[in-house]
Every structure is written in structure tokens, then in C-alpha cells.
Amino acid sequence: MSDEDGDSGSGGGAMGVVRTVVPDFVRKRFALKFLIVLLVMGLAIGAVGLVGTQQFVDHTRDQVESEYRGLAVQESNLVGQWLESNRLSTRLASGDPAYRGNDGDAMSETLRERQRSQMPSDVSSMHLIQGGTGQTTFVASQTVAPGSDVDGTVRDWVTERSFTETNEVKVSSVYQSPNGVPVVGFASLVNGTTERVLLVEVATTDIASNLQGTDRAQGGFTTVVNASGTILVDERASDPEVDTDETLTAYGDQRAIDRALGLTNNLSGVMSSRTNNQVMDEEYAVGYAPVLVPGSSEDWAVLVHAPTDVLFGDVQQVQRFGMIATAGAVLVMLLIGAALGYNTSSSIDRLKGKAQEMEEGNLDVDIQSGRIDSIGQLYAGFASMRDSLREQIDEAERARKEAEVSRAEAMELSNYLQDRAEEYSEIMQACARGDLTQRMEPEGENEAMDRIAEEFNEMLTELEMTTGQLKTFAEEVEESGQSVQQSAETVRDASEQVADSIQKISDDAYDQKERLQNISEEMDGVAAQLEDFAADNPNVDFGDSLDSIRAVASMIDEAADLAEDTMSESENVAGAAEEQAAELNEVSSRAEELTRYAQYLGDGLGNFETEEEHEFVFQTGAGSPGPGGPDDADEPTEE
Numbered sequence: 001m002s003d004e005d006g007d008s009g010s011g012g013g014a015m016g017v018v019r020t021v022v023p024d025f026v027r028k029r030f031a032l033k034f035l036i037v038l039l040v041m042g043l044a045i046g047a048v049g050l051v052g053t054q055q056f057v058d059h060t061r062d063q064v065e066s067e068y069r070g071l072a073v074q075e076s077n078l079v080g081q082w083l084e085s086n087r088l089s090t091r092l093a094s095g096d097p098a099y100r101g102n103d104g105d106a107m108s109e110t111l112r113e114r115q116r117s118q119m120p121s122d123v124s125s126m127h128l129i130q131g132g133t134g135q136t137t138f139v140a141s142q143t144v145a146p147g148s149d150v151d152g153t154v155r156d157w158v159t160e161r162s163f164t165e166t167n168e169v170k171v172s173s174v175y176q177s178p179n180g181v182p183v184v185g186f187a188s189l190v191n192g193t194t195e196r197v198l199l200v201e202v203a204t205t206d207i208a209s210n211l212q213g214t215d216r217a218q219g220g221f222t223t224v225v226n227a228s229g230t231i232l233v234d235e236r237a238s239d240p241e242v243d244t245d246e247t248l249t250a251y252g253d254q255r256a257i258d259r260a261l262g263l264t265n266n267l268s269g270v271m272s273s274r275t276n277n278q279v280m281d282e283e284y285a286v287g288y289a290p291v292l293v294p295g296s297s298e299d300w301a302v303l304v305h306a307p308t309d310v311l312f313g314d315v316q317q318v319q320r321f322g323m324i325a326t327a328g329a330v331l332v333m334l335l336i337g338a339a340l341g342y343n344t345s346s347s348i349d350r351l352k353g354k355a356q357e358m359e360e361g362n363l364d365v366d367i368q369s370g371r372i373d374s375i376g377q378l379y380a381g382f383a384s385m386r387d388s389l390r391e392q393i394d395e396a397e398r399a400r401k402e403a404e405v406s407r408a409e410a411m412e413l414s415n416y417l418q419d420r421a422e423e424y425s426e427i428m429q430a431c432a433r434g435d436l437t438q439r440m441e442p443e444g445e446n447e448a449m450d451r452i453a454e455e456f457n458e459m460l461t462e463l464e465m466t467t468g469q470l471k472t473f474a475e476e477v478e479e480s481g482q483s484v485q486q487s488a489e490t491v492r493d494a495s496e497q498v499a500d501s502i503q504k505i506s507d508d509a510y511d512q513k514e515r516l517q518n519i520s521e522e523m524d525g526v527a528a529q530l531e532d533f534a535a536d537n538p539n540v541d542f543g544d545s546l547d548s549i550r551a552v553a554s555m556i557d558e559a560a561d562l563a564e565d566t567m568s569e570s571e572n573v574a575g576a577a578e579e580q581a582a583e584l585n586e587v588s589s590r591a592e593e594l595t596r597y598a599q600y601l602g603d604g605l606g607n608f609e610t611e612e613e614h615e616f617v618f619q620t621g622a623g624s625p626g627p628g629g630p631d632d633a634d635e636p637t638e639e
Contacts, residue, residue: 042330065270065285068216068304072287073268075211075222076302079233079291082207083184086200087169087295089120090186094198099128099190104139104146112142122206124183127199128190129158139196143178154178158187158197166191171295174204174232174248181205182247184232204247209238213304220306224291225251227261227298251303252278253286260288260301273308283308358386413446420449424456436464474601481595488591492584499577506570513563516556523553 098110111126119126128139129150136150136159150156154175161170172185183201190196213222213235224233229251237245251257253276259269268289275283284305291300357365365386420443430438439460440453527549534546 045326045330065272065287068270068285068287068306069268069289071212071216072270072289072302072304075213075304076268076289076291078210079207079224079300079302082210083171083291083293086120086123086184086186086202087171089123090188090198090200091167091169093119093126093200094188095191097192099140099196099198100192107140108142108146111140115142119200120202122203124177124179124181124201124203126201127155129155129187129197129199131159131195131197155185155199155201157185158199161187163189163197169295171293173226173230173296173298176248177201182232204233205238208233208235211235211238213306216304217306217310219310220304222302222304223251224300224302225257226300227257229254229257232300250278252276253303256286256288256303257301260290260303261299262290280305280307355382358382358389416445417449420446424449424452428456431460436460436467470601474598477594477598477601481591481598484587484591484594488584488588492581492588495577495581495584499574499581502570502574502577506567506574509563509567509570513560513567516560516563520553520556520560523549523556527553 093114096110096114099107101107107128111128115123115126125142127141127144130137130139136156138144138146138148138150140146141148150159154177157172157175158170163170166189168188170187172187174182174184177183182204184204186200186202187197190198211222211233213220222233222235223231223246225231231246231249231251234245234247237247253274256271256274259271268287270285270287272285273283274286279286284307287304289302291302293299424440427438427440439457442450442453444450527546530546530549
């Protein structure tokens with residue numbers, strides 16, 4: 001059910017948190033954990049089913065509401081078209097010149113003839129009304145005698161309207177005519193007059209029969225109301241099967257009217273789950289849309305009603321079916337899961353008992369199962385583990401006996417190796433003190449120890465030869481270093497003497513250059529004075545003498561330049577001599593240091609004891625053999 005032992009990957013951290021939260025008594029019982037998981041899965045499936053069902057229900061409800069909103073808009077358009085059609089008919093009829101006459105009976109006949117032949121079928125009656133500063137009267141009418149007073153009748157609304165344009169049509173609200181028919185009045189000025197009005201009364205029976213609220217939903221209906229809450233058109237009045245007619249009565253749901261007429265918004269819509277006994281005896285939904293009435297002081301609203309259980313019956317049925325299906329799925333899952341969990345838990349508990357018997361040492365326990373799933377494979381694995389444990393115990397017993405024999409042999413070998421190791425340790429300590437003549441004797445008892453002895457002896461032989469060679473080499477280096485140091489010091493003294501002599505020559509050359517320059521300047525001055533004297537005394541001629549003086553001055557300048565060059569060269573030579581002396585001084589220091597190091601090396605090597613046959617003699621110098629010697633010898637010469 002859960003990975004109690006899984007610590008790898010990203011799931012280890014999550015399972016660690018689960019283990020810290022879940023109590024131990026739950027973690028110890030597989031059946032309880034399985035039951036909890038089943039309950040969680042059931043709740044999850046139930047939640048998913050309920051959410052999915054609710055989303056589907058909401059979607060279906062939105063579709064139904066959208067359709068009902070569209071129906072309200074259609075009904076609104078139908079009423080608007082009906083109003084516009086009657087307005088146009090009234091305006092066309094008011095253009096007849098016959099209505100401008102004075103013969104009331106003749107004009108009344110014209111009205112009746114026009115109604116029969118040219119007006120819509122739902123026109124109830126037509127009247128000509130004459131207004132002015134005095135009394136308003138009927139000039140002609142289909143139902144009223146000419147000359148009758150208009151004031152105080154249901155048609156006196158015409159006297160309250162003023163016409164600002166000749167083609168303007170005024171529209172009244174719904175009122176009941178004297179013959180008991182609800183009508184809408186359309187009034188228009190007669191062409192060529194300013195106070196005579198044609199009034200056309202149109203019955204609302206036909207427009208009520210064209211509304212489709214009853215057709216869209218059983219028990220539904222459509223009404224048209226004004227802003228004051230009066231029902232103007234009631235679809236139920238045209239249905240002979242329904243003995244209901246609420247025309248010109250008060251509508252009970254003012255909020256729906258406000259919504260439709262844009263007091264709360266300017267859109268059509270649907271209000272679901274409404275309850276108002278003055279509208280319907282059961283919960284209902286109402287779709288609303290406004291109707292613009294040109295030429296009227298107020299607009300109308302179309303309200304389409306339907307019982308909620310009829311309008312949303314499919315939605316409610318889907319919701320009930322979804323909840324039943326979700327509950328059934330959860331129940332089936334719980335039953336199947338409980339059966340599987342009980343069977344699995346029983347098998348695991350039996351296997352747990354077998355494992356406890358194996359833990360107590362009973363390896364003859366019978367572990368069998370007729371299952372072939374993972375639990376059956378687990379039974380087979382435990383049986384295999386039991387057989388493997390039995391074999392391993394037998395093998396361990398045999399290995400224990402063999403180990404005792406091997407332990408005795410190992411103890412004997414360990415004692416021998418310890419004795420040889422102590423002997424070899426004493427020989428190594430003697431070598432470490434400087435006695436390189438020691439050797440280890442192989443006994444042929446242990447191949448590894450004999451190989452150690454042979455390799456150690458070879459190493460000592462090489463080390464002894466190298467040590468003797470280094471002794472002789474250190475002595476030769478010490479002697480050669482002393483000789484080099486003495487030669488370097490001699491050459492350095494000579495270089496310093498040469499540098500001092502050249503410096504003296506340089507100083508003398510500098511003094512001579514100064515004297516020659518002074519003489520040259522004095523001779524130039526004498527030549528200049530003679531030239532001035534010859535210029536002042538034209539009779540005196542110093543031509544050859546002046547040339548000789550100038551030639552001598554030039555030679556003196558050249559001698560001064562030569563002295564300067566000599567001085568420069570002397571300084572260079574002196575510098576080179578000083579540098580050579582410094583280098584020789586460095587060579588002398590290095591030779592002295594090399595001699596000291598060779599002395600230290602010889603003193604250290606003197607502590608080692610070697611045989612005479614390993615002492616070596618190295619010939620050094622230009623005539624020695626070896627690399628760079630006359631014979632280019634590769635091996636040292638033994639003494």
C-alpha cells in the first residue's frame with residue numbers, strides 16, 4: 001500500500017513526512033492502511049464525480065438560460081416589429097386628404113372602408129379627433145357619433161400629447177376600449193392640418209397569440225409590462241384552454257421589470273429560481289428583454305416565464321443521475337477494494353506468522369500458497385529463503401570446522417614468520433647503524449620470506465657499492481673545489497690589478513684631454529686677436545701664420561678627441577675587468593661552498609662500514625677517463 005522502506009529518489013522525503021504524521025498503530029496494520037486508502041480514494045472519486053456533474057449541470061443550465069434569453073429577445077423583437085408596423089400604417093392613413101373635410105358622416109364611412117381594405121386585421125377602430133383652444137371632439141368615428149366630446153373618455157390621452165412634427169406618431173399604453181377589448185392607440189396629425197388627429201386603436205389579442213412562451217415550456221407564458229408594473233399583453237389571454245387573463249392588472253415581480261428596463265443593467269437576461277405567488281404558484285424562471293416604444297413616454301418589457309422544474313428538468317435529472325452514478329462507483333470501488341484488501345491482509349498475516357516461526361528457529365515450517373500473484377510470489381520467496389537459510393547453516397558449520405584447521409596452520413606459520421621477522425629486524429637495525437656488511441640467510445621454509453632476504457641482500461650490495469663510490473667522489477670533489485677556489489682567487493686579484501691600472505690610464509687621458517682643450521681654446525683666442533690686429537693695421541699681413549695657428553689648433557682638437565676616445569675605451573675595459581673580478585669572486589664563493597658540502601658528505605659517509613672491494617677511485621681533471629676524458633670511459637676504476 002505504501003513504501004514504508006523506500007528512501008530513494010524524491011519519494012523518500014515525502015514518505016518520510018507521511019511516516020512522521022501517520023500514527024504507529026496505523027502503520028503496523030496493513031488492513032487498516034488499506035481501509036484508509038480505500039476511503040480516501042472513495043472520497044476523491046466522489047469529489048471528482050460531484051465536481052464533474054456540477055460542471056456539466058452548470059454548463060447545461062447556462063445553455064438553457066442562453067436559449068431562454070434568446071427567446072426573450074425574440075419576443076421583444078416581435079413586439080417591437082408589431083409596434084413599428086402599426087405606427088407606419090397609422091402614418092400612411094393620416095395622409096388621406098379626405099380627412100380634412102367637414103362632413104363627419106362621410107369621413108366616418110371613409111374610416112370604415114379604409115379599415116376593411118387597407119389597415120391590419122387587428123385594428124379595432126379608427127377615429128378623427130379635432131383639438132384646439134376649445135373642446136376636443138370626435139370629427140368622425142367608426143363607433144362614436146360625430147361631435148361627441150373626447151375629454152373624460154379612455155381616448156383623452158390624445159389631448160395630452162403635443163405633436164412637434166407632421167410625420168410624428170404618438171403611441172399610448174394599453175387601455176380597454178368601450179367594447180371591452182384591450183387596445184393600443186396610435187395617433188398622427190392629418191396632413192395639411194395642425195389640430196386634427198387620426199387615432200387608430202389596435203387590439204392586443206393578435207400579438208398575444210403570436211407570443212411563444214407557452215410553446216417553449218409547459219406551463220410557461222409571456223407577458224408585456226410597462227415601467228409602472230401594469231401588464232399590457234398577456235399571452236394566456238389568447239389561449240382558450242387557460243382561463244387566465246391578467247391584462248391591465250399589476251405585475252407582482254418589480255425586480256424583473258427593473259432588470260428588463262435597464263434600471264439595474266442594459267442587457268437581456270434570465271432570472272432563475274424566482275418565487276412570487278402573484279406571478280406563479282411554483283418556483284419559476286423569467287427571461288427578460290426591453291422593448292423601445294417610439295412616441296411613448298415609457299418603454300415596455302417582455303417577460304417570458306416558465307416553471308423551474310420544467311425549464312431545468314433535464315438539468316436536474318442529469319444532476320441526480322450524476323450523483324447516483326458517482327455514489328454507485330464509490331460503493332462498487334469500496335466493495336471490491338474491501339474484498340481484495342481482506343484477502344490480501346489475510347494472506348500477509350499468515351505469511352507473517354510463518355516468518356515469526358522461522359525467526360524462532362523452525363526452518364521446517366510449511367510455506368505454501370495457491371495464489372500466483374505478488375503475494376504468491378512472496379510466499380515462494382520466503383520458502384526459497386527458508387531452504388537457502390538451511391543450506392547456508394550447513395555450509396557455515398562445514399566452514400567453521402575448516403576454519404579451525406586453517407587457524408592452527410595459520411598460528412604455526414605466524415610463529416615462524418614472527419621469528420624470521422625478529423631476525424630480519426635485527427639485521428636491518430645493524431644496517432641502519434651503518435654496518436652495510438650484514439646479510440640475510442634464506443632457509444627455504446617460506447618462499448615469500450626467502451624472496452625478501454634475497455632482494456634485501458641485493459639492495460645492500462648495491463647500496464654498499466654506491467656508498468663506497470660516494471666516499472671517493474666526495475674526497476675528489478673536496479680537493480677539486482679547493483683547487484678551483486685558489487685559482488679563482490688568483491685570477492680575481494689579477495683582474496682587480498688590471499682594473500686599477502686601466503682606471504689610472506683613464507684618469508691620465510682625462511687630464512690630457514682637459515689640457516689639450518685649454519691649449520686649443522688659447523690658440524683660437526690668439527688667432528682671433530691677430531685677425532683683429534690685422535684688420536686694424538692693413539699694412540700688417542699674418543696670412544701664413546694664421547693658417548699655421550689654425551692648423552695647430554685643429555690638430556690639438558683632434559688629439560683631445562683621441563684622448564677622449566682613449567678614456568672611453570679605458571672605462572669600458574675597466575668595467576669589463578671589474579665584472580670579471582665579480583664573476584670570479586662568485587666562482588670562488590661557489591667553490592668554497594662546494595668544498596664545504598663535499599666535506600659534510602664525506603663526514604657522513606665515513607659512518608658507514610663497507611668492504612674494501614667496494615671502494616672506488618674516480619680520476620678527475622682533463623686527463624681522467626669518463627665523459628669528456630681521452631678514452632670516454634663508462635665505468636669507474638677499482639683501487
